[in-house]
Amino acid sequence: MIAEGLTARRVTIAGLVQGIGYRPALARLATDLRLTGWVRNTSLGIEAHLEGNSSDIASFLHNCQAACPINGRVDRLNVNDCQPQGFAEFRIVEQLTTGPVQTIVPVDLVTCHQCSREAQQLSDRRYAYELISCNQCGPRYSILDAMPYERHLTSMIEFTLCDDCRKEYECPSDRRFHAQTTCCQRCGPTLTNMNQAIQSLRDGQIVGFKGMGGYQLLVDAGQHHAVVALRGCKGRASKPLVIMVADIRQAEQLAHLSEQQRAVLQSPAGPVVVLQQKNNLLPASISPGLSSIGIMLPTTVAHAWLVDQVGPLIVTSGNLEGEPITYRADSQFTKLQDITSIIVDHPRRIVRPADDSVVRVMAGREATLRLSRGLAPLPLPGISQPQTDRHVLALGGHQKSAIALYNGRQAVLGPHVGDMDSVETRRRLVKHIHDFTALYSAQPTVLVHDLHPDYFTTVWAQQSAQDNGLRTLAVQHHHAHVVDGMLEAHIVDRTVLGLAWDGSGLGSDGTIWGGEAMIASKSSFRRVASVRPFALLGGQSAVRQPWRVAVALLQQVRQWNPSFAFQYQPAPLLE
Ligand SMILES: [Zn+2]
Ligand SMILES: [Zn+2]
Structure with missing residues (x-):
């Protein structure tokens, strides 16, 4: 029987609302207000059915946006009247939905402060658990088999919760209430070979490591010969390598940090941040010929433990140069075994690979140089x-x-x-x-x-x-760059003068274009100015060996002015 005076509302919330602990937060809010009904993830975002007296429902609606956890974002909220059904309690329920996904797919989040603290606390039952996670942190996109974000649709399905984890998962007041990735040493995946890895790193050897979005290659950043060996094995001659440091204090010893750069380093995405080097405390072979350096903080408790035991580490994607990141036991993994002394592994599947993201702060704005783990x-x-x-x-x-x-x-x-x-x-x-x-x-x-x-x-x-x-x-390549700029500046429906100072791209006249000025809308463009064409000696080789471009330009100058003379010595190849 449905009580008199009972009203019901159906609420849909769109935005970054899955994989961040929003359902548990809404369930707590509803329970505190003595509302009944349910909340679920759908392909739209979150849907909740509320029953109770109208003032309690109004209070829920007033507070539900503020209940969104820090890593989430509410874009739209719709409320509709509906029929009360006489629910006895408020529950988190699951629903398999079909059709195009409309909600935001959650991204991977680095270990949060609370989880890091628990892993360091001797009395905590997750003490030293390297793959600790909660509603605020842990893998998301990289373990997703399908949407919506539910444990049984991720590779966590292979790990059945132990009694203690199950109690936390079902307890509304627990911070792991309905945390889809939750687990512990007893029921979750555990890392192998950590102690041997620490010894190998100290000995200057290359270690393989299963990170959140794929395998990584690690060496001790303080050992020049280890860095050189890594470059040799990976086939990475001179491109800069990334350093993982223990914390902000250690980052500040190696690089200049603005408030904004500090915030990006510590953000839940945990990207590599390109910074201005200082003090030259580490081998020059890490970032040869550059005044900048790529720095990141530990992504997981396991990374933090390795950095704590060894010191700053070089962390690079686990693959040979030019190949994609290794993320499962295939032929690429065999190549990884060949170049590492040991691999730190665990049995949780990586479903969707992702490299570490790279961000640079330029003119006060964050520019993403590589969009991947935590941002994509x-x-x-x-x-x-x-x-x-x-x-x-x-x-x-x-x-x-x-x-x-x-x-x-x-x-x-x-x-x-x-x-x-x-x-x-x-x-x-x-x-x-x-x-x-x-x-x-x-x-x-x-x-x-x-x-x-x-x-x-x-x-x-x-x-x-x-x-x-x-x-x-x-x-057309440069038109795409201009429209991308329009999108970032939120002027995609305007007509602009766009400047695309890019590498090379095929132009609509069949020649290779480079520096382009175009009057552009999102659907068309007119080229109004460009860099004067010149010969690319050796075609694509000229892109990697810029001296060829210089020779072509000097040759062009001589055509205009025959008295101009020059000589050149081909430079040694850099890569
Ligand atoms: Zn956490
Ligand atoms: Zn457990």
Whole structure:
């Protein structure tokens, strides 16, 4: 029987609302207000059914945005009247939903302060547990088999909660109430080989490590010969390497830090931050010829423990140069075994690989140089479209490729995949396209690719379109950069004078373009000025060996002025 005076409301909340402990927070709020009903994750975000007296429901609605945990964000909240059903209590429920995902897919979060403290406390039952997590931290995107974000739709399904963890999971007042990744030493995945890894690092050897989004290669940053050995094994001649330090204090010993840079370093995404070096305390082989240095803080308790025991570490993605990050036991993993003395591993599957993200603060703004773990998938709210069945998949260019997807409900940018030079990276891109479109329940009908006919992404898009009867759309490289800038500046519907000072990209006149000025809207452009064309001696080689460009330019000067003479010695190859 339904009590007299009982009213009911249905609330839907859109935004970054899953994977951050919002459902438990709403359940606590409802229970405190003596409301009954349920809350669940859906493909839209969060949906709650509330029953109680109207003033308590009003109080819930007044406070529910403020109850959103710190890592989340409410974009929209809708409330509708509905029929009371006479629920006896308030519960968190699960619902399998179908259709395109409209809510924001949660991203991986570095270990929070509370979990770090628990792991250091001898009396805590998770003392020294390296894979500790809670509602505020831990892997999300990288372990997701499907949306919505529920434990049984992640690789945590393989770990059944022990009695103690189950009690916490079911207790509304516990901070791990409905924490989908929660576990402990007894019931969760545990790391192997940690002690041997510490010894190997101290001995100057290369250690493999299963990080959140994939395997990493670690060496002691204080040992020059270890850094050189890592470069040799990975095939990374001179590109800078990243240093993981214990804390902000240690970061400040190595680099200049502004308030903003400090905040980015300590943000829940935990990216690598490119900073200005100071003191030259570490081997020059880490960042040869550069005054900048990439620094990050520990991502997990395990990283923190290794840095504590060994000192600052070089942390780089676990793959040979030019290949994508290794994340499972395949042929790439075998290559990793060949170059490491030991691999710290655990049995939790990484479903979706992600490198460490790289951020640089420029002119007071955060510029993401590599969008990946903790930052991807990135919602692109500036692309507003009415709901449509036309789903769009945009392939990136040839270098630093990533894909973007529009599933008729939302547009998102996926994580960095890599340069399309190697077969392994191409395979990874194709797998990623299938996995990413499945995650968002997208069925692309339009494939967008670069104008360049020889890019792997273009060839794949055209072949796939032909095989499946899809449309393609070619986009000029520099126009894409300008529209990207418009999107970031929230002026995507305006016409702008856009400047794209990029590397090279095929122009619509069939020549290679570089520095371009264009009057551009999101759908068209007119080239109004550009860098004067010059010969690229050796084609693509000129991109990697800029002296070839200098020779071509000097040759051009001589054509204008025959009395001009020059001599050159080819420089030694840098890479
Ligand atoms: Zn935590
Ligand atoms: Zn447990």
